[in-house]
Amino acid sequence: MNKFIGIDISKQTFDVSFSKKKQEVFDNNQKGFKKMFKDIDPETGVVMEASGPYYLNLATFLHNKKVRVFVINPLKIKRFSQMNFNRAKTDKKDAEVIRNYALKMQEDLKEWKPEPKHIKDMKQLHTSIELLNKQLQQTKNQLGAFEDSGSVCKELGKSFRSILKKLEKEKERLEGQMLALGKEEYQQTVKSLTSIPGIGDKTAIMLIAISGDFEKFDHYKQLIAYVGFSPRIYQSGTSVKGKGHICKMGKSQIRKLLYMCSWTAKRYNKACVEMYERLEKKGKPERVIKIAIANKLLKQAFAIAKNKTTFDKNYQSKVCF
Template identity: 60%
Template sequence: MSKVIGIDISKQTFDVSFRVNSKLLHEVFANNLKGFKKFIKHFDCSSFRIVMEASGPYYVSLATYLHEHGIKVSVVNPLIIKRFSQMKFYRAKTDKKDASIIREYGETEFASLSLWKPETTGIKSLKQMRTTLELLQKQLRQSKNQLSAFNSSGLVNKDAEKNLKKVIRTLEKAILNMEERMLVVCKTYYEESLDLLKSIPCIGDKTGMMLIAVTDNFTKFKHYKQLIAYIGFAPRIYQSGTSVRGKGHICKMGKSQTRKMLYMCSWTAKRYNKTCREMYERLKAKGKPERVIKVAIANKLIKQAFAVVTSKQKYKENYQPNICF
């Protein structure tokens, strides 16, 4: 059996589950540098595979510390662990039990576990700035909606109106500044990839930066279909036997803001991107709904983006693949 240490991590502590001579053991360490040092001193971690969940930001420090000390780490999507627990019909939900489940999953699926590595400085900066940008945009929408609601009532308090307008101006300025700073970071670290992406009609700076951040500069996925599934544009068919014929739809398991941006790109791609325009006309002739066509175009844009960056060749409108017979 593969030697695996399962870790369930939280803000303050992390629970460790491991097996010694078929006996299951459990220990708890502090989620800080002192706890990390105590952990690797306590175990011969070089002979183990460490498996943990991607629990928000809490796992990053420990995973990075272990990686820097040459210890093999695998970080698993929490949903996978949840489904594995449900499959085993486990009912208990404690930190100790969660660590045991993660260890058991690691032992069962050891061959399929991929090694984790820290994100580069550029990607980490882009992701944090992008998250901040989304928060600012959300606050701006809320402020504008509130001001509009006050105006619709016909009775607007002058102080409330004045302060809301001030907040809106501040947020608009902060958003513009954040977008400019993101572009500087992206050009500093990933200028070549951004130029390649912008060669595709209807993909600009914002969408290009978003794709670079999501894909870790297109190193996170081996195939464009994996990226489509990660974003949440992969189709989901729901049918069983002869009686169940559910309506097909996309599997929205990715980040909604990413899907929204690519969906908006499809609106212009159906006019200005030759391949997407041909796809639009073909699917429209078959009677496909507009929304379905735009999702298909968004998938086509992802495929084009993946191709240009991984091949390091700019988009060619009349590109024909070399086919050997």
């Protein structure tokens, strides 16, 4: 394929770069989608950024019309634009940059497909639970600050504790819904993942939700990077040697769950036990070891879910996923 249309989309409108000479603006609604679709050649691919939720309706519409859709990480487009010394920053120019990216980086393009409704529902529940966790922590911190002052207004303390109770109850309700939905729709994957010593129902459901039942990634390293456990090395030449650490650019809630899972895995998961003992002998800090174990759990989960099998403590991996 050597024909691409670049789209820069926002909440109200989207700019379309059909070619160097043809660019148009359409309303971001069904009427605008239908108007734009009339000008699309059947052999043309449509490329757009993953701009929050704004691209989803258009991408789904085009996919249903049998148009090949490609959704790109905005950071890749930004870096591509910088590499080409683009100084202008307008919606029209961005659409052109997206089309040029597709023309030059065709081998990196991966066709987009809508997520199943169950995955969408689980991801929305997951996002809501993360929001409730933040609200809970903020409320606890504020109440703690009042208490540390030495005197808390009686009515204020009562109000804060009531809010905390309601938030905890709502969090438990949503977690229950997510767990029930995951077990109902992805029973086999849940069974496979929970066969791994250290991974329970809650972590299994979270992994299914963020990975689209492990269809979103082709390699376990992509999953590790998405979660935010990839190491970041800061080094240049012989003089700059910064301390390495994980990037933390991914999902904080699943990182916390996996870190907690590592406590169990280091005792009952054979591969993780061996890793713990080996790293402990090298003098590695406990936190570093548990992050390494969490990575091992992700690698095991990816392999087992992809192969649709169950955990075998004596299995020796010959093929790296």
